[in-house]
Amino acid sequence: MTNLEKYRNAFVEGLEMSPEEVNDSLEYQGVPQWDSVGHMALIASLEDAFGIMMDTDDIIDFSSYKKGIEILKKYDITVE
Amino acid sequence: MLSADMEPSLLISLLELYKPSFIWMPSDKKIESYGGESIFDEWGYSLVKTDYDSEYLLYEDLCMLLTTSGSTGSPKFVRQSYKNVEANARSIAGYLKLGPDERPVTTLPMNYTYGLSIINSHLMVGATILVTDKGLMQKEFWQFIKTSEATSFGGVPYTYEMLDKLRFYRMDLPALRYMTQAGGKLSADLHRKFAEYADSHNKKFIVMYGQCEATARMGYLPAEYASSKIGSMGIAIPGGKLSLIDTEGKTISTPHSAGELIYEGDNVTLGYALTGDDLVLGDERHGVLHTGDIAEFDDEGFYYIVGRKKRFLKIFGNRVNLDETERMIKSRFPGNEIACAGVDDHMFIFSVNETINEEIRSFISLKTGLNQSAFKVVTVESIPKNDAGKTLYKELEKYYDV
Numbered sequence: 218m219t220n221l222e223k224y225r226n227a228f229v230e231g232l233e234m235s236p237e238e239v240n241d242s243l244e245y246q247g248v249p250q251w252d253s254v255g256h257m258a259l260i261a262s263l264e265d266a267f268g269i270m271m272d273t274d275d276i277i278d279f280s281s282y283k284k285g286i287e288i289l290k291k292y293d294i295t296v297e
Numbered sequence: 298m299l300s301a302d303m304e305p306s307l308l309i310s311l312l313e314l315y316k317p318s319f320i321w322m323p324s325d326k327k328i329e330s331y332g333g334e335s336i337f338d339e340w341g342y343s344l345v346k347t348d349y350d351s352e353y354l355l356y357e358d359l360c361m362l363l364t365t366s367g368s369t370g371s372p373k374f375v376r377q378s379y380k381n382v383e384a385n386a387r388s389i390a391g392y393l394k395l396g397p398d399e400r401p402v403t404t405l406p407m408n409y410t411y412g413l414s415i416i417n418s419h420l421m422v423g424a425t426i427l428v429t430d431k432g433l434m435q436k437e438f439w440q441f442i443k444t445s446e447a448t449s450f451g452g453v454p455y456t457y458e459m460l461d462k463l464r465f466y467r468m469d470l471p472a473l474r475y476m477t478q479a480g481g482k483l484s485a486d487l488h489r490k491f492a493e494y495a496d497s498h499n500k501k502f503i504v505m506y507g508q509c510e511a512t513a514r515m516g517y518l519p520a521e522y523a524s525s526k527i528g529s530m531g532i533a534i535p536g537g538k539l540s541l542i543d544t545e546g547k548t549i550s551t552p553h554s555a556g557e558l559i560y561e562g563d564n565v566t567l568g569y570a571l572t573g574d575d576l577v578l579g580d581e582r583h584g585v586l587h588t589g590d591i592a593e594f595d596d597e598g599f600y601y602i603v604g605r606k607k608r609f610l611k612i613f614g615n616r617v618n619l620d621e622t623e624r625m626i627k628s629r630f631p632g633n634e635i636a637c638a639g640v641d642d643h644m645f646i647f648s649v650n651e652t653i654n655e656e657i658r659s660f661i662s663l664k665t666g667l668n669q670s671a672f673k674v675v676t677v678e679s680i681p682k683n684d685a686g687k688t689l690y691k692e693l694e695k696y697y698d699v
Contacts, residue, residue, distance in 0.1 A: 233669060245435070254455070254613065254668035256434040257462055273463050277436045 223266045224286070224296045231259030243282040267294050316349040354577040362570060363410055363509050365616055375509045376567040376578070382417060384563035385512035388534045389418035392517055393475070393503070399424035400472075402447040404433065404456060409614070411479050414513030415451050433459050439468075446472035453480030453614025455642060457487045466494045475501035475520070479513075480614035481641055482602055485528050492523035506530035506602070511586050512564040515539065516600060529599045530592075537562030539600055541592060555603050558592040561585050608690070611641045612671045619644075622661060629660055634680045638690045643699045644672050651676045 218226070228239045232250040245251055251259070260276050263269075263285070269292045271279075279285050286296045303311075312320070320333070324343045337344040360382050362374035389395075401419055403426065405412030419426055427445050431438035433456065442450075447470075452460070457478060476491065483504060495502035502523045506516035516539060518531030533539040541549040541556035549556040561584055568581035591604035608619040619637040626635045626646065635657075636647040646661065648654055654674040662669035681692040 249662075250669065252668055253432050253434045253459060254670055257459055258670055260462070273465075273468065274436070276463055277434060277439060280435070 220267075220294060220296045224263075224289070227259060227262040227266045228282070231255065231262035233258075239282075241282050245280045247281075263289075267292065269294070312347065312349075317347060318349055318352055320345050320347060353573040356567070356577050356579055359567070359576060362576075363408070363413075365509050365569075372571060374570045376570050376576070377512055378567055378580070381512040381564050381566050383421075384536065385414060385514055385534075386417040386421045388536050388562075388564065389414060389514050390422050391535045392519075393418070393477070395419060395422045395424060397423040398448075399474075400427055400446060400448045402427040402442055402445075402450050403429060404450045404452055405480075405614075410509040410513045411451060411453070411507065411614070414507075415477075433463070442470065442473075448472055448474045449476065451477040451479065454478070454483045454487070454611075455613040457483055457491060461487060461490065466490070473500055475503060477503045477505055479505040479507055481611035482528075482530075488527050489524070492527070495520070496524055504530060506600075508586075508588060510566050510588075511560055511562070512566060514564070515560045515562070515586075515588070518599070522599070526595075526599050529595070529601050531599060533560070534562070537564065541594065552596050553593050555591050555593045557606060558588040558590045558600070558602070559585065560588055608638075610639055610644055612644065612665070612667050613642065615665070615667065617644065617665055617667070622646075622665070625664060626657055626661060630657065636680045636688050636690065636693060638693050640697060640699060642671060643697070645693070645697060646672060646674045647677050647680060647693055647696070648674055649677060649679060 225236065225239050228234060228243065229236055232248070232255045234248070234250055238248070243251065245256065256276075256279070260271060260279065264271060267289070271288075271292070275288045275291065279288055289296055319336075321342055321344055324335075324338055324341055333345040333347045335343040336346050356376070356378075358378040358380060360377050360379040362376060365373055365375055395418060399419055399422070401415055401424070403412065403415070405415065407413050407416055416426055427441070427447050429438060429441050431441065441447075450473075476495070478491075488504060491502045494500070501520035503520050504518040504523065505514060507514040514534050515537055516531045516533055518526055518529050522529070522531070538561045540559045540561075541554070542559055543549055543554075543556045563584065565582050565584045565586045568575075568578060570576055570578070589606045590602050591606060592600050592602050594600045610617050610619060619639075622644070623635055623637040626637070627633065630653050633653060634649045637644060638647070639645040644661075646657055648657060654676060657674050658669055658672050661672050675696050677693075677696070681689040683689055
């Protein structure tokens with residue numbers, strides 16, 4: 218699985234969305250599933266998928282699909 | 298509250314359905330949308346009196362109405378009096394030793410009894426309230442807490458789970474003095490972690506107990522006992538009294554015997570309102586509340602909640618009535634056998650028809666306004682029932698996988 222597939226899949230699993238609903242304009246609180254409860258599950262899915270442990274500052278800065286890709290670069294993960 | 302951009306025909310049919318006596322609307326819209334009489338105009342808005350005659354008589358000491366549950370659409374309100382609100386705010390300010398230099402940050406909605414009690418108790422002592430619409434999972438929230446030097450916050454069990462996940466213990470919050478917890482029973486593990494954090498960082502962690510029916514607060518675990526009484530909800534708040542009764546209504550006097558928790562105090566609310574006609578009702582409880590929670594106390598008189606008489610769950614701090622969700626699902630999906638059960642933060646919905654499971658989940662998440670991760674639909678062969686046709690919820694517990 219490519220990093221992009223893993224990344225998208227983390228949204229599908231963490232936010233319980235269908236694959237078609239995952240797109241690069243997703244934002245925190247932009248869809249009902251991505252509230253604070255969904256956010257915790259999303260972060261857990263991402264940490265599992267990439268085998269990382271995110272810093273607090275990155276967890277609270279993870280405000281959109283695009284922002285997340287920026288943040289993962291800090292963990293040497295390129296999503297493209 | 299209606300959207301100003303709403304189509305006129307939809308607006309008219311909503312007005313006809315709900316028949317409000319008054320309606321707030323933008324001043325420039327009022328004439329074209331509805332030809333009522335404007336009785337107050339300010340800030341570009343007008344309070345318009347409609348022709349619908351639905352004025353209800355109010356009991357003189359009635360202060361406000363609060364819902365007992367999330368947003369399941371249930372029209373059940375708790376009637377709180379001025380005396381209730383004042384007595385509870387005063388008591389809370391007393392046991393938390395609040396002063397004018399406190400600066401709590403709003404982590405809970407103000408239409409939620411616990412969130413409102415934080416506001417009221419601090420206003421009473423002339424403290425500052427830091428208001429934000431940002432949440433725990435947003436960077437702006439933490440920046441705000443730091444720059445505005447918040448001294449305290451409150452949280453439901455789920456708040457503390459999120460804080461744990463955020464590795465809150467490593468954050469540098471020098472202005473923070475204390476944290477309170479209510480809205481359901483915190484796990485022993487999290488109780489211990491936050492009590493230890495408070496001990497080692499010169500802060501206070503205060504576990505509390507309450508219900509909307511008692512305005513907000515009934516019990517609290519003084520901070521000095523946070524580490525030694527893990528799992529306890531503490532003692533009665535100043536001015537209140539806690540006791541236990543057995544199934545025959547007799548007071549329990551021996552430690553470690555479970556019974557229904559009874560609270561007495563000036564913050565026990567008037568009663569419920571189910572219709573507009575109930576707003577004129579007076580005090581139906583006379584200062585005594587049967588909480589519906591099953592508790593026991595230890596040798597030193599500290600109380601522990603051990604169960605519930607009624608069938609409801611606390612989901613993310615919101616009370617969700619299981620019989621009510623069961624009825625809602627049954628009426629939305631007629632002809633389907635359904636049973637709702639579970640543990641706090643995890644509702645299990647038992648269905649015998651797998652094809653509607655996903656729909657049930659979306660429906661109940663939408664109806665309660667709670668994240669769908671709290672709901673799991675499990676397909677079973679049949680819903681277990683006794684000879685009288687009552688659902689045997691105990692037999693469904695084996696399916697809980699949390």
